[in-house]
Amino acid sequence: MLERSELCEQVTSGCRVLADVTIKLKDGSVADSTKVHGKPSWLILGDGSFSEAFESNLIGAKIDDKLTFELGPADAFGESVPDNIHFMDISQFPQDVKLEKGAIVSFEQPNGNQLPGIIREILGTSVKVDFNHPLAGETVIFELEIKQIAA
Known part of the structure; x- marks a missing residue:
């Protein structure tokens, strides 16, 4: 107090x-x-x-x-920034990560910080990841x- x-x-x-x-x-x-x-x-x-x-x-x-x-x-x-949306190959994700639309996945940056990304879409072997704030x-x-x- x-x-x-x-x-x-x-x-x-x-x-x-x-x-x-x-x-x-x-x-x-x-x-x-x-x-x-x-x-x-x-x-x-x-x-x-x-x-x-x-x-x-x-x-x-x-x-x-x-x-x-x-x-x-x-x-x-x-605002949602289009440059913060990336397409990644499904092979870039660890096999133990469940990829589904809406899931939040944490990515390690080169400086060691974690950056959350939201899975927006899965098209074949391409995963659309949105790094904008969820809101x-x-x-x-x-x-x-x-x-x-x-x-």
Whole structure:
């Protein structure tokens, strides 16, 4: 828990915000939620992690506030970039990996980091892999419940 002197009354630019976050698609289905994991997330405003549109919806919020707002692709997870979609030969995948449409496969990059890709299509020996964020190109609805605000 944070010291009382570090807590803020309301969200301002540069704050850290502890919140339960649920992300829904336009059809109302839940794409992700911190409530599933039982652990709220720290959101750091002003560090470039979130769009200005996302952050502007939080400014002025107080502890226990419940916010709901919709953002288009450009302000949420970005547009789908065609250059991030690749066709790979099926032989490039380990034999123990189950290849099916919608499956997320992790690829090791030269620097050792993992990059997830979504199998979009399998055509013979060619596998279409999408390296865009899974929610790229989607308009999404954010539901946040503010738990804590810190300087």
